[in-house]
Amino acid sequence: MNHILLITEDSSAAGSLRAILGSGFLVEECAPRLASSVISGRRPAAIFLDSCLGGVDSRELLKSLAAGDPALAVIKIVPSSGISGKEATQAGAFEVIEKPFDPERIKHIVNKALEREKIMRENRILKDGNPSVQDGHEIRGEALKEDFFEDLFQTVAENFPDIKKMGMDVLKILRKKFYFNNIALFLREEDRFMSAVSLGIDGKITGSIKVPADHPVIKWFTGKNRILNIAMETDIPYECFNFMGILNCRLAFPLKTINGKLIGFLAAGNKFTGQSVSISEMTFLNIVADYLATIMDNAFLYREITFQKDYQEAIFQNIPTGIIAVGRDGRILIFNAYAEEIFGLEAEEVKHENIEKAGSQVADFIRRTLGSGQGFTREEIRYIPRNIILGISTNVIRDAEGATEGAVAIFQNLTKIKEMEEKEKSLEKSRYWAALASRLSHELKNPLVAIKTFSQMLPTHYEDEEFRTSFSEVVQKEIEKINGIIDKINKLADSMELRMENIDIADLFRNVSAILEKSRDIKINIESKGGIFVSGDMLKLKEAIEYAFDFICEDTGKGGEARISFNDSEDNVEVTITENGSNIGVEKSEDFFMPFNPSVKSPLSIGVMLAKKILESHGGSFLFNCVPGGKKLTFIIPRNNNG
16 A cells, blocks of 8 residues: 655645545644655655645745755645746756646656655665664563563463454553654454554554555565565565655564464554664564454454354344244244244243143144144234234254254234334335435426526516517427426326226227328337227327337337237237337436436436326236347237226
């Protein structure tokens, strides 16, 4: 992970950089007055310096940063790349960019800065050679080591299995014994490593770091299988230097379990005494890391076992389903909280009692399950003592050899479920009308813009006959549009009275198609000569067909094609219209019938809803599907319908 520092007073700039650079970068926002201290604590790979700073001269700050470390890649953000850009370059800026940001240019400049930093770091390593580790303060003598582990054992015993508290106390002991400025403990969370606790490092930094399992630091521990020491190693990947630089740490020790699983790592910085960490101290710290790995692994395991136990208990007690388990003799072993609520009995009253204690109806199912070895699935009974309808399922509990050990019964109060279903239907209806109202408001506002503009300009342009004539035509069209929308909405809201008669539905489709082929430039092929009768309101069904073809003609455009086929059964007539259009981007049935779908013009959207209402009022349905090369609309109309 690469550390990018943004010196600015504009918080939105940091958000933009994070979005442009993505998850592989840690973008830290910094006030101008804190820039020097932040850079000295954790040297960034690149710095973005904003020109617009309140009480600080950005040019002087740039000169100061360049003088302090000429190798810093400072990218100056300027209003324009003219004179201010040249001044920034002369003052030591690595590159100059303008607002608003060009994402591709930002990425290119940052990659250049990272590449330069990598080359310069490699040159420094080659120039300085492989520095030797000087003996500094180290833990000497068995007594001192015993004191160290005594403190460690004590804190583990007091805080186990609280991982964070135990980890913090362990870091305090290590800092006390080794005099580390910075120290952090990273632990594995699923497929990444996160900072569990740290000392001497800004919590905002450690809280933002997420080290993926394929990061070079993790690969170092799993592949090289040794300590990461950036002062001694010459083959360390550039990304490892970056990561350790963000933490301002020099050493990292892997936390591996006995079976070789990496569960975390311990990172440490320099000593505040100024002395180096000796080889014997590194060896001792590695032993401590192995010990910590065992402790943390046990803590994780203990927490998982405790969690599973509590979780299972919580499920039994809080699941909105009654659970009763009995032994092979029919005595009650488990009677959860919801079973207490359903049957009006206390668990303590019925545990170890015969199942008949819960009622003869329940006992009958469980006794038959025990006797036959076969369970029941989704049976319904009216539980007479409480006058409620219960759903019941039972199953046998068997041992490893397959012998019956007992039985379990699961109950559900179906009355409550039905109430919930009714509430869900009501909520769905409310959401539907809320969406309808919102989209209707949007559709009505569009024509109102022209009307309002005309009314505002009319007093000053009244004498302009051309203005009055042309704009009044526009307003008239917009008013007609509003009237059309309102008229169709009224049809949706009004109850529908049907005048039922015997109709040749194939003949009706043929008549409508003949008109459409002339007026809408569409070719329609009907696969029936007629004689297919349904009971319905001819005018309403004709209206529904026209609404459907309004959508089809818009989707296919001029020269489109449609095919109408009929499937005649004893109860229904299924009319399928297949067309070859692609102008309207609707793929799902729920989107097709959504009020005022943004992909569909308002008149078409309302027309589709009206067609659906007409067919449903006939006891039928309106279906929609996408097919290869087009769309399919299906009318299902009952043969006999009394309205």
